Amino acid sequence: MERVERENGCFHTFCPIASVAWLHRKIKDSFFLIVGTHTCAHFIQTALDVMVYAHSRFGFAVLEESDLVSASPTEELGKVVQQVVDEWHPKVIFVLSTCSVDILKMDLEVSCKDLSTRFGFPVLPAATSGIDRSFTQGEDAVLHALLPFVPKEAPAVEPVEEKKPRWFSFGKETEKEKAEPARNLVLIGAVTDSTIQQLQWELKQLGLPKVDVFPDGDIRKMPVINEQTVVVPLQPYLNDTLATIRRERGAKVLSTVFPIGPDGTARFLEAICSEFGLVTSRIKEKEAQAWRDLEPQLQILRGKKIMFLGDNLLELPLARFLTSCGVQVVEAGTPYIHSKDLQQELELLQERDVRIVESPDFTKQLQRMQEYKPDLVVAGLGICNPLEAMGFTTAWSIEFTFAQIHGFVNAIDLIKLFTKPLLKRQALMEHGWAEAGWLE
Amino acid sequence: MERVERENGCFHTFCPIASVAWLHRKIKDSFFLIVGTHTCAHFIQTALDVMVYAHSRFGFAVLEESDLVSASPTEELGKVVQQVVDEWHPKVIFVLSTCSVDILKMDLEVSCKDLSTRFGFPVLPAATSGIDRSFTQGEDAVLHALLPFVPKEAPAVEPVEEKKPRWFSFGKETEKEKAEPARNLVLIGAVTDSTIQQLQWELKQLGLPKVDVFPDGDIRKMPVINEQTVVVPLQPYLNDTLATIRRERGAKVLSTVFPIGPDGTARFLEAICSEFGLVTSRIKEKEAQAWRDLEPQLQILRGKKIMFLGDNLLELPLARFLTSCGVQVVEAGTPYIHSKDLQQELELLQERDVRIVESPDFTKQLQRMQEYKPDLVVAGLGICNPLEAMGFTTAWSIEFTFAQIHGFVNAIDLIKLFTKPLLKRQALMEHGWAEAGWLE
Amino acid sequence: MARMKLAYWMYEGTALSGITRVAGSMQKVHTVIHGPQGDGYVNVMYSMLERFHTIPPFTLSTIGRREMAQGSRARLVETVRRVDAQHQPDIIVITPTCSSTLLQEDLLAVARTLGKQTKAKLIVPNVNAFRDLEHRAMDDFLTQFVAEFATEQPKTEQFSVNLIGPSYLGFHQLHDMQEIRSMLESLGVVVNAVLPYGASIGTLQELTKAHLNICLYHEYGQSACELLKEKFGMDYIVATPIGIRLTSQFVKAIGERAGLPVESYIRQNLAPSGTIARFTKSVDSLSALFGKRAVVFGDYSHAVGMTHLLREIGVRVVWAGTYMKTMEKAFQAAIGDLADEVFVCDDFQAISHKIRDTHPDIVFGTQMERHSSARFNFPCIVISSPAHILNFPLFPAPVLGYQGMTRMLDTINSTIKLGLEEHLVNMFGEDSPGMGEEETAQEQVAVTSDLPKAPDKTTAGEVELKWDAEATKALKQVPFFVRGKVQRNTENYARERGYSEVTLEVIYAAKAYFESKSNQGER
């Protein structure tokens, strides 16, 4: 880790409450209630500029001045929750805290506990204050809040037995009954159903027919996690959730790289197969095929210089994937590095001599950019357009959060997020913009 | 009739093929094939500017130069019909003739007969040339073409008899069997289902539970018309259809005014009730109620001067209704007057001293307009906007064709077509346009 | 005192957005935002919505865990110094945000000390960043700027005006500015300065050269005009010229003060050969617009203006509303009897439900009402902030003046159902996307959302109405975009008269009742 630089800079990233944009779609019949100021609400509606869902299942409990001096927010919050219940009849409400809650040291945990009891369904507090968290970490907070709904034991329902009388018996049945409780695999991360289906399909082909994912879209169907469980994160920013799983469930958290890119996916699958004693030989072959499918895109990327300014915490896995593509990653800026959960990614990057900057200083990055002359800069929404006007080619870091990038099948979508801006620049140069003096 | 003036003018009216706009929606599973020039097609698509139905069930068999010298159009028309059949599978095709067909003296009748035989379903010729017909008369031509599908006898299917044995008999059954075949009532005109439902409801309340309408939307369900039938037209422009019904079916065509406006509707219902020996006393009461409902609108119309330039052949019934409203109809221009079918309307108008001009000369009308200073001019699409710019208030004659104006229930919609432009002018004058010098 | 409130969407922005709209629109003014990292989103608004081609002039002085523990002064001082050195602005604005206000730090004291060392002048907005909303903050902050910098100057030779209002992130404000400039040019009036857009210290100093201040939007800027009047005797008007009457008034007010003839300018724009009269008088617009039932909702200026405009083209305004609750009285007065009802409210959900219950032919609202309209299948035009990126167009798109009206007429025309089209649909039903289906899926959606929802409060003893077969058939013949309204009207009529079943008789009677009541030609 000695080669990670730290700048303690003013990085540009969204507030963690931005994660409601995907979480409220992922968790069915949920409602996300953000307790904060007018600014929180204004941020969500203007900065994201999403507004694609006329009826989003989230809202704001906007603090008024009188709330600031209130002893406990429970009563006021209860009224707001009542309104939400009347309109939406949710099966679970997540109460998201914000900077103001943090500054005011409001205790939403206690309020939520009281309200869960009063309303008779889960009202879960999630710590999504932006004081020291990046926007994707909102997901960590919500997953963490969901952990109490992850059962420790499989439901006591008897499996339906075949009633057909057996006409033969080899006397092995007693053995079976005494078998060790089976170890189960749980992947962690709020990814799409389609991504889940793909990863399950891969693992099934490798001999693991049952793969659970946390969170399930249905709060009543969360997978079992206990000492028998092998847990593998899909996203690099789920550190609190993983820590709690380690601590409270005694589950084994597999330390591997993330299944992003063919290289990452292969290592991820290999680690799981090894853990479950399955043959891994087919994985190499699959990886090779995946790379072959990417070849036209790789030809565009090889030798290019790419810089990450740091935004969504996916930077290290993405940088690692790019180095495997033959890209020179001139700087991997990232808001925060959890050295344990990112250990393997860090090792790979350091082997490949990638400069890693934690909490980078944007002003300094601007200067370094002039030196690097990167072919592509991956940056937050707020600065892409000015960088483009300055002559840089940019990719939009939030696109990586809002795209399906895990596994072999999605590798083509992932790589195109990098090649697309390069191809666009090239296409536009060929179609009139070179004459328009675009290079200058 | 001596008081009808005739100018043999160049009146502004659409071509009869424009009637496909409503007919192709009215007759289900039909297709309208217009045999004509490029102009016919261009007219329909630009002049109507309808284009509301992305997939209209009409098309054009566009004559090419080679067709001009062809002995018979059957072969070429057959190819076109084949294409229509492949795409639409219609239950009936109407082949509409146009000016060019007329000028070239093409015989589509014979071709249609041949094609009906060849394709095994009706391919019906309709004479819709614009050489001497106004646009609503297209409906007359199509209805006329449909007459062969109007059965002369009720279907031979036995009514389902109650099988319950009767335990009593008063010996009257023989009488019943010998009863005169019942007279049936058929209303004629391609009006909407909603209008039909209203008229049927009125007549049912007056004691006539069964009222048929020709055309039905379904070609297989046309009503019986024979010597026992009383036929009453709903539209003033169905002269060929009525003549043929008189001649070939021997049906009684009731001469009455048209059920347009409370006055017209009342007289229409009275004529029918008298014909069927039903009590008419309730009608007056209904008419009075209808007028009461119109009172707020009547207050706007009374004493106003209204002029019809002549376009859709609805002018005489509309003028008659307006006179009943207390309007001074300064001129009822109309393209054509069928003195027999319009006899009662004409009489009423002449009683009320309305100036009637058949086939008016637009140039002369422009001059008369300056003298009349009408409060409202009812004119064709092509001249409303210039007239408005000249300071006249106009109503759009085509709106009367594309609105539901028959019967008591629709009277409010009918009268609003006249009050709306007046109210609009007034509203706009109150809201800024007087200051803008609109009166000048 | 108000307590914690449930909100789905906000109407006005925050004090922070107000401050950054003013500061960000000016020249050589840099803003240091003292707040947690999420508050840096103002950058995104400038670079995405306004498609800034330079890095927006906002630097975050981040309050993180460390600053929470050890105090944020060091970070702030360092940030301000760096901005001063790097950007060399004339002015550095140091602003708190909603949440940093809660830390109750004395930014003014920091600025006072630090200001001695910086080349730039440091300004701390005299605003409560927690309590105040966007427009109040803009109004106060503009006034603060004017008070700080305006000086007595000789008047320009030709009659000149200042335009107060245009700023980034306003609703089409920069387009409006161009339109007003070209209007003033036609009238022979010179523009001395615009504030805040493009203004520098120099601009502020020379404001008093003008003969008249024009405050273009009622929401903010008037206090600055008031100050300039008190301090320098400058005359001012507050006017948002939308539609023909407000534009005439605007032009005349300026003409009067400038001693210039303006009648010919007005006449020329409203002549029968002009686009506005040609459209307004056209039979097409009679058929498509007259008597249509609209609702209008937005900020004060645009809601008032659009209500005027709509009446001027014959559209009925069933209710007009604004979220500017502080301006309720003025709004009532400005709307007068132009709308059947006035509705002042800033609760998204309440407005949404009111739209649903009104069943309007068209909605004029903010982006939020566009959501509500989409939900209930009403056509909608966005006429006010908050707006979507689509309301930050590239091509000139003014709202004000005659050109603004012309553009709005196009927009209305392309949003509302055209006359002939509506007639045909009324007569013979909708087009089916497939072939021959009796009811389209689009209709089904509409039916679902049109049908009266479970009412918010079930009136005790309300009778569930049955529709008999004939009545149901009649209802199905009504085009889907008015079916819901017809159903509701009919049922209300039936309930009030004690019917337990809807028959044809009831439908027809209800129709006569509702249609004859109205004298405006609406359905």
Place this chain on the structure above:
Amino acid sequence: MARMKLAYWMYEGTALSGITRVAGSMQKVHTVIHGPQGDGYVNVMYSMLERFHTIPPFTLSTIGRREMAQGSRARLVETVRRVDAQHQPDIIVITPTCSSTLLQEDLLAVARTLGKQTKAKLIVPNVNAFRDLEHRAMDDFLTQFVAEFATEQPKTEQFSVNLIGPSYLGFHQLHDMQEIRSMLESLGVVVNAVLPYGASIGTLQELTKAHLNICLYHEYGQSACELLKEKFGMDYIVATPIGIRLTSQFVKAIGERAGLPVESYIRQNLAPSGTIARFTKSVDSLSALFGKRAVVFGDYSHAVGMTHLLREIGVRVVWAGTYMKTMEKAFQAAIGDLADEVFVCDDFQAISHKIRDTHPDIVFGTQMERHSSARFNFPCIVISSPAHILNFPLFPAPVLGYQGMTRMLDTINSTIKLGLEEHLVNMFGEDSPGMGEEETAQEQVAVTSDLPKAPDKTTAGEVELKWDAEATKALKQVPFFVRGKVQRNTENYARERGYSEVTLEVIYAAKAYFESKSNQGER
């Protein structure tokens, strides 16, 4: 030789519409239309689409039953005389229509005799009104006018041009004219005359004062330019400046001939701070536009121009087509490799089916393609005649030049799905208008219309493919607006490789195959 043809909609208008477009756009020119009453519909086009505020200058000399029997000469003579007396035009055009041409009357002879008595000059278009189409007629008729009236004149002192093309009922042509005028003004070039819009006999006579003729649309006007070149040695260019390249070329061509510097004008319009560059470079447009698959169809000029423009903003043109069959070769050459395929066709149904089978992200076409797109649920922008009244806007709406491009970018932006929106829908599905429904009705429509229809020709032995449960689930996860395409691609892939069932394996392999083939980032 072609025989009777089935047509649902026409693309080009008739000779009559061409003649009346030329004559109706001019000053003091009145047209007598010799035809049956239905042919009077040209009046409707002028008064409705162009919202004429005067009675359009067309008088019908009706051919009715009587004229059919007794000859139409008397009626025609009477009509021409009346028009001459009443309207006192400089020129009366006597034109036959499609159907009256069939009467084979000698209008020229009538005009020759009658012309001696009228004050107005009588002109009979040298056009076959039955055979010729709109543009050919316009081209011939313009040339006829020029041949008749143009005379040798001294050149203007300053470099000046004539704009040949702008006329009523063209596609945004009068807006284009304003834009070109303002462009030329910026360049320091004077407009000597416009033809036919607003031209009189005097204008025609003085055409030769200009240094250059600019034929703005390729469809017509070139013959007149050619004539002026032959007869008077006037230089000309034919160019429709749409998009950055064609506009640059246009500006440079003029600059060269005028000896004026134009580079700075071009640079200024394409600078990073300009709207076009700001939009084109924005990440928003990267996300929403780059690699999207468009189809382009229209007249020659607009189809060629839009194809250029789309490539300049990174949109892929899967095919570009025109209905101007007579210009096929030139079209092929002009498109070059800008589109994957060129499609020249004037059969509405064939074009409609091709659109359906292409499954484009967006369609650029005429009003007819708007119908087809609505039917198959593709977004569509109308870029060419034939157009609807909505393409006769009141507010300036040019297609040409930099302003035209700017406007088009706004239109595209508001028509296509925005980047972030698309991402979210890709990730988590569509919003439901109701609450909690899994699939919306809108989707269902799309699914229905997306699903491959019974193909026009069933390939013998084509295997009906089954989708297993997992594969069906995967397909349902694809957003509805691309589901049809994914289904078709997958099935084609499966068939080609002999699979009888679609499984996850097939879906994933097909995806890898189709996605990796493409280097343009499209789905």
